[in-house]
Amino acid sequence: MIRTLPNSKSYLSGYRLFTLFYFIFLFAPLVVTMILAFNNSMFPSLPWKGFTLDWFFGEGPKKIGIFYDKMNLRAIATSFKVAISVSILSTIVGTMAAFLFEQEDFKFKGALYFLMIAPLVIPGVILGISILLFSTTVGLFIENTFGMDIKILRPGFWLIVLGQFSFITTIVTMVISARLRKFDRALEEAASDLGANRFSVIWFITLQYLKPSIIGGVAIAFLMSFENFNTTTFLISSQPTLPIILYQQVRDGSTPVINAISFILIVSASIIAVANLYYGNKEKN
Amino acid sequence: MKNSKISKIRWSFIIFFIPVFLWLFLLIVLPHLELLRMSFLGRSGFTFKNYGAFFTEPIYWLTFVRTALYSILVTFIVLIIALPIAFFITKVVNLRIQGVLLVLLLVPFWVSELIRVYGWMILLRESGVLNHFLVGIGLFKQPTEMLYNDITMIMGLVYTSMLFMIIPIIGVMEGLDDSLIEAAYDLGAKKIAIWREIIIPYSMPGIMSGSIIVFMLVLGSYLTPKLMGGKNSLWFTEQIYNQIIIYFNWNQGAAFGFLLLALSSLIIWAALKLTKQDFRKVIK
Numbered sequence: 001m002i003r004t005l006p007n008s009k010s011y012l013s014g015y016r017l018f019t020l021f022y023f024i025f026l027f028a029p030l031v032v033t034m035i036l037a038f039n040n041s042m043f044p045s046l047p048w049k050g051f052t053l054d055w056f057f058g059e060g061p062k063k064i065g066i067f068y069d070k071m072n073l074r075a076i077a078t079s080f081k082v083a084i085s086v087s088i089l090s091t092i093v094g095t096m097a098a099f100l101f102e103q104e105d106f107k108f109k110g111a112l113y114f115l116m117i118a119p120l121v122i123p124g125v126i127l128g129i130s131i132l133l134f135s136t137t138v139g140l141f142i143e144n145t146f147g148m149d150i151k152i153l154r155p156g157f158w159l160i161v162l163g164q165f166s167f168i169t170t171i172v173t174m175v176i177s178a179r180l181r182k183f184d185r186a187l188e189e190a191a192s193d194l195g196a197n198r199f200s201v202i203w204f205i206t207l208q209y210l211k212p213s214i215i216g217g218v219a220i221a222f223l224m225s226f227e228n229f230n231t232t233t234f235l236i237s238s239q240p241t242l243p244i245i246l247y248q249q250v251r252d253g254s255t256p257v258i259n260a261i262s263f264i265l266i267v268s269a270s271i272i273a274v275a276n277l278y279y280g281n282k283e284k285n
Numbered sequence: 286m287k288n289s290k291i292s293k294i295r296w297s298f299i300i301f302f303i304p305v306f307l308w309l310f311l312l313i314v315l316p317h318l319e320l321l322r323m324s325f326l327g328r329s330g331f332t333f334k335n336y337g338a339f340f341t342e343p344i345y346w347l348t349f350v351r352t353a354l355y356s357i358l359v360t361f362i363v364l365i366i367a368l369p370i371a372f373f374i375t376k377v378v379n380l381r382i383q384g385v386l387l388v389l390l391l392v393p394f395w396v397s398e399l400i401r402v403y404g405w406m407i408l409l410r411e412s413g414v415l416n417h418f419l420v421g422i423g424l425f426k427q428p429t430e431m432l433y434n435d436i437t438m439i440m441g442l443v444y445t446s447m448l449f450m451i452i453p454i455i456g457v458m459e460g461l462d463d464s465l466i467e468a469a470y471d472l473g474a475k476k477i478a479i480w481r482e483i484i485i486p487y488s489m490p491g492i493m494s495g496s497i498i499v500f501m502l503v504l505g506s507y508l509t510p511k512l513m514g515g516k517n518s519l520w521f522t523e524q525i526y527n528q529i530i531i532y533f534n535w536n537q538g539a540a541f542g543f544l545l546l547a548l549s550s551l552i553i554w555a556a557l558k559l560t561k562q563d564f565r566k567v568i569k
Contacts, residue, residue, distance in 0.1 A: 002463055029403075046417040125507060125522045129529055129535075134320075166312035259407075269395035
């Protein structure tokens with residue numbers, strides 16, 4: 001049954017086989033996508049026509065690799081800008097929210113906490129359209145009453161950032177709160193008894209303790225923003241993010257250049273994931 | 286002395302409170318109120334027409350019911366696969382391999398949904414890798430289209446949401462004391478009884494939070510049904526998308542959005558009531 005009990009051979013091997021199949025199921029699509037990035041063919045499919053790096057470094061005219069593909073490169077740059085803005089904003093506000101809910105007491109705390117976790121159960125599509133409708137209404141109102149055109153209320157870069165920020169901050173808050181909850185407040189009391197004010201206590205003691213979870217929060221926020229489709233799709237204008245144009249290429253069919261992009265994304269996501277785990281484990285020990 | 290300390294504490298409260306309040310009020314509360322308001326507006330002011338269209342056009346409410354039922358089905362399938370995998374990793378496998386398996390489990394979770402779906406597309410489509418092998422070994426006479434049907438779509442949804450079930454369940458199972466299972470085993474309990482009486486009740490908080498997250502993700506997913514489902518596998522999020530982006534009928538889209546939100550809240554509420562779990566505890 002479990003590792004400390006005697007187990008029959010058939011139980012163990014059956015269980016191992018099941019898990020093996022599960023992991024094959026988990027990795028098959030990723031591995032196939034990565035391998036086909038190196039196939040010397042115009043289509044992302046078999047037969048294997050030999051190894052090539054053209055889908056990374058091809059300069060055209062027939063095969064344009066990702067490093068020369070202007071449209072995809074521009075979208076990657078946009079996604080980077082959005083993801084950096086979102087991760088900075090949501091980590092700052094998420095840290096504040098963690099302090100607010102873990103260390104402060106106030107009226108309606110329960111209700112506000114409920115609101116804070118609500119974005120977890122609101123479908124991303126709905127967050128996207130509500131923010132689109134609301135910003136359009138406010139933008140029209142300001143234009144009609146004050147004659148001003150507020151750019152950030154129009155679909156575009158800042159609206160994407162705000163839309164992603166609205167739910168990613170919840171996740172960052174939960175990551176940081178989980179660690180703050182384990183913090184021994186006697187350390188803060190000791191520092192205030194020695195004359196430190198509230199803000200230097202937070203800066204020199206609590207934030208130092210929270211550092212691993214803050215770094216983890218930044219990493220999660222960055223990846224979630226970089227990969228978001230459902231909310232972003234309602235908030236884009238002329239400058240789409242990478243998932244949006246990748247989606248169009250996947251839907252309409254494309255050369256293996258999307259496999260090359262996928263290869264880069266899978267490898268970088270794996271590195272970040274492993275680094276995050278390694279860092280987290282090191283902190284734990 | 287005491288007064289000054291209190292006033293300092295209030296300052297920190299205000300500094301923490303204002304950004305959090307602005308975030309939740311401006312980006313969550315007001316937009317959803319606006320969604321509700323817009324759903325009751327037509328060309329000539331207040332109307333129930335947008336909700337009326339939902340109930341009178343079978344295509345709309347049929348899609349809605351289908352989406353809800355399929356989401357529940359996917360959540361169950363995910364749960365049935367996730368429980369034994371989570372148990373294997375936390376309780377059965379050698380401790381040396383456990384760490385490796387956990388990392389392997391987490392890696393695909395960091396890769397975007399779009400790429401994972403794309404991987405399935407190049408595996409399963411008519412010119413895909415699987416067809417190439419099956420025809421190659423002579424199992425199939427000619428390539429068959431394995432994409433664009435309900436079964437493939439459900440498999441895709443199971444695949445993309447799997448990890449959100451396994452991780453909370455592992456989180457809870459790690460706390461399960463082995464001696465409980467050992468005691469039951471020594472007293473002669475069968476495996477099924479141990480699962481029914483010990484493992485599942487103990488893992489319930491993880492099962493519930495996993496189920497809620499998976500259900501929400503599946504109900505609100507757009508890419509997987511759109512790319513893997515067939516012409517008849519319309520998902521309700523696609524109806525919303527079409528109204529907003531293609532027909533530019535924001536009021537109709539708002540009504541659909543609000544209905545989806547109401548449905549998801551209702552089902553989660555019912556599931557929590559049925560299993561007597563507290564939302565706040567489950568979400569942690």
